[in-house]
Amino acid sequence: MKKIFLLCFLSLGVLFAQNSKDILIIHSYHKGYKWSDDISKVIEKNFLDKENIFVSSVYMDTKRVDSPEYLNTFYHYYQERFKHYTFDVVIAVDNSALAFVKEHYEELFSKKTPIVFVGINNFEPSLIEGIKNISGVVENVDIEKNIDLMISLQPNLDKILIINEKTITGDAVRKEIDAVSPKYESRIEIEHIDSMDMDEIASKTAGLSKNSAILWVLLFKDKTGRFFTYKDNLQQIRKITNTPIYGLWDFYLDYGIVGGFLTSATAQAEAACKIVEQILAGKDPSHVPIVQKSPNRYLFDYNELINHQIDPSPVLKNYEVINKPFSFYEEYKHYIWLFTAIFSAIVMIILFLMQNVRIRKQSEMALKNQLEFIKVLLDTIPNPIYFTNVEGKYIGSNMAFAKLYDQSKEEIIGKSVFDFFPKEWASERRKSDVELLAKKGSDTLELMLHIPKKRACLFTLSKAVYSNIDGSVGGIVCIMDDMTERVQQQQFLIQQSKLTEMGEMIAGVAHQWNEPLVELSAIMQDMEFCFNNGEMDRVKMKEFVRDAIIQIQYMSQTLKDFRNFLKPSTKKTLFCAKKALNEVLEIIGRQIFYAHIDLSVIYLKEDDSFPVYGFENEFKQVLINVINNAKIKLVKAHKGGKISIEVDREMFYTKIVISDDGGFIPEKIIGFIFDPYFTTNKNGTGLGLYMAKMIIEDKMGGSIRVQNRDVSTVEFTILVPNANKGNE
Incomplete structure (x- = not known):
């Protein structure tokens, strides 16, 4: 059992070792140098808290x-020191470390060891030549x-004193200064010093005017070789002069510089950590892009801003300030704004x-008023109105509809058409309603309703x-319009209009009978003459009878046409306009002829049948009304004329x-000639053209x-359907 436990322990140890990751940081500078310490803090914070990742530093x-x-x-x-170690990633911090790694890469590292550089000044591809598995972050100071x-912060500035040192980094910055x-x-005057001892620098800064400023680059050694810490030399100069001092690196903050567009060790390290994370996740370092633009940012010291009365807010939108005194609002402004937003939101919601x-x-009150108004409005409308649901049940109506069936509105609700009419007829109505519901449209139809205990009524249902x-x-809403009296009135007006024309037509019949009667008289005289002279035989008798019958049939056809004209049509049919016009001219043609009016009829399509779908006798009446109207006007205007x-x-x-x-119709009355009882004829009724319309x-x-x-011609244009369109 002990052997099994030991074997499992060793296996877990091997597995743990295989999954662990080692990171080595090679710093160019010394521990305690703020730039290097800040980079180490960021890297360690990112990786030491993660399991199986170990970070070492030299x-x-x-x-x-x-x-x-x-x-x-x-x-x-x-x-x-590291002869028994193999690192998963080596981080070279600053130029000296990168140069060391490049020089001894093959001797100290595996050829596959990934290298990540950070804080590299004056980066050129030659700095990483020979290393394939490498990426990193370039460090640039932005002098301009x-x-x-x-x-911008000092509008009256007339001189900038730049303090630098003679080192690799200092020389690189000097090149950028000379370029801009x-x-x-x-x-402004720009003076650059990099070869003075500390006493000379102190004397130089003490003599600066109030419109001057210092740009602090680097000063770890003066020309005598004397070494300074990053803060001692700056604080020494800060005590001598009250001139604003600006910097290029963030580690000088809190030691005397106002601030500036600073190269940040923290930002450099954060960018490098992202690259390391990609490499540890298995990405090829050569495929990770080098961060060419240094992640610099605007940083300021609150105490120095106050001391020199400088306010960056009018110039910059995004910047950071350190050493700000405690302010409840500044400290918790996100929470204050969150609370304010939540409170405002709650107030707005309330x-x-x-x-x-x-x-x-x-x-609700307006709706109740509206419903009450609609109820009164519907009950005031004389037309029966009802509405049904999709099952065909009545769910509401007005008073007129309930009265139509001799019931109250409450009694109507819940019933259907089957409760008032025979099943077969009601089924047809329900079928048409179902089709209408499927189409989601509207429909208008005429129905003759036979309501129990009431006379049949003709309704138009919309x-x-x-x-x-x-x-x-x-469901369906329906408005019913009782057309019974209206149709009867229209029929009465049509018949009245026909009777108005009867005088003219009787005169026409008399004219048409005149010749047959003369012919019959002549036939009778010839018969008597032939009989007296003994010339009458069977053949002669048949000729007289035949001629008499022809004249009698002609007179009989005239009476038949007259009777057909007076009889109203009961339903629409398909008939020929040419035939109808010929029958009309048979009745009134002789009157036109005796009025010395030239009548011409032109059929623009000789072989066409000219079909009309409608009421034939009523259509004939329209033709008679319009033609007689023209005849009366021509007779009244002058003798003769043309139709x-x-x-x-x-x-x-x-x-x-x-x-x-017969002359034009004045514009002031042409719009009224189809109105009922409007006439310019002394003996006219004003119904002819109204009935025609x-x-x-x-x-x-x-x-x-x-x-x-034109000035002498009036034209009536009649368009009538030539086929049933399926609306009947």
């Missing part, structure tokens, strides 16, 4: 000593942005709910499908154009219009 201390002998000694020290910032200085030489309740109460708020079909009739067939309509040259437009679904074609 310091080259090149700020204080960087001779070849020392670097060679450091190489042997490294070789001996810092000078622009100094000019010409841009400012006409505006106000919204209160307003919503008030609006709902107003809406139905429409209504929807619920959720979009579902609610032209053109018949044509279009796609959906048959077209009849009737024109006369009612028959053509209301009963047959066509149109009739009038216009002055």
Whole structure:
């Protein structure tokens, strides 16, 4: 059992060892140097808290000593210390460390060991030549942005003193300063010093005017070789002068600089950690892009800003300030704003709910008033109105509908058409309603309703499908219009109009009978003459009888046409306009002839049948009314004249154009000639053209219009359907 336990323990140890990750940080400078310490803190914070990741650090201390002998000694020290270690990632901090790694890469590391550099100044591809598995973060100071910032914060600035040192980093910064200085030489004086001892620097800064500023680059050694810490030298100068001091690195903050667009050790380390995380996750370092733009940011010291009365807020939008005194608002402003936002939101919600309740109460009251108004309105309307649900049950009606069935509105609710009419008839109505619900449309139809204990009535039903708020079909609403008396009145007016024309037509019949009667008289005289002379035989007798019968049949046909005209049509049929017009001219043609009026009829399509779908006798009456109207006007205007009739067939309509040259109709009355009882004829009734419009437009679904074609010609255009469109 002990052997098994030991074997499991060893297996777990091997597995743990295989899964662990080792990171080595090689610092160019020494422990205690703030730049290096800040980078270490960020890296350790990111990785030490994670399981199976170990971080080791070594310091080259090149700020204080960087001779070849020392670097060679450091190489042997490294070789001996880590000869039994293999690192998963090596982080080279600053240029000296990267140069050391490049020089001894093959001797100290595996060729596959990933290298991540950070804080590298004046980066060039030659700095990493020969290392394939490498990526990192470039460090750049931005001299131009810092000078622009100094000019913006101090509008009266006339001189900038730049304090630097003679090192690799200092020389690199000097090149950038020399590159941008010409841009400012006409505006301010820029003086660069990098070869003075501390006493000379102190004397130089003490003599600066109030419109000057210092740009602190680096000063770890003066020209005598005297070494300073990063804070001692700056604090020494800060005590001598009250001139604002700006910097390029964030580790000088809190030791005398106002601030600036600073290269941040923290930002550099954070960017490097992201690269290391990708490598540890298995990504090839050569495929991780090098961060070429240094992650610099605007940082300031609150105490120095107050001391020099500098306010960056008008110049910058995004910046950070350290050493700000405790402010409850500044410390907890996110919570304050969150609380304020939540409180404001709650207040707004409460106000919204209160307003919503008030609006709902107003809406409920308005809805009740509206419903009461609609109820009164519906009960006031004389037309029966009802509405049903999708099952065909009545769910509401007005008083007129309930009265129609001799019931109350409450008794109507819940019933259906089957409760009032025979099952077969009710089934047809229900079937049509179901089809209408499926189409979600509207429909108009005429129905003869035989309500028990009441006379049959003709109703026009206008139905429409209504929807619920959720979009579902609610049912059907129907408005009923009692057409019984109206139809009877229209029929009466039609017959009255016919009777008005009877005088003219009787005269026509008399004219038509005149010749047959003369012919019959002559036949009788010939018969008597032949009989007296003994010439009458069977053949002669048959001839006389035949001729007499022809004249009698002609007179009989005239009476038949007259009788047909007086008889109203009961339903629409398909008939020929040419035949109808010929029959009309048989009745009134002789009157026109005896009035010395030239009548011409032109059929624009000789082989066409010119079909009309409608009421044949009523259509004939329209033709008689319009032609007689033209005849009366021509007789009244002068002797003779001309009436032209053109018949044509279009796609959906048959077209009849009737024109006369009896003079134009004045514009002030042409719009009224179809109105009932409007007439310019002393003995006229004013019903002829009104009935013509009612028959053509209301009963047959066509149109009739009038216009002055020129100063002497008036034209009536009649369009009537030439087929049943399926609406009947």
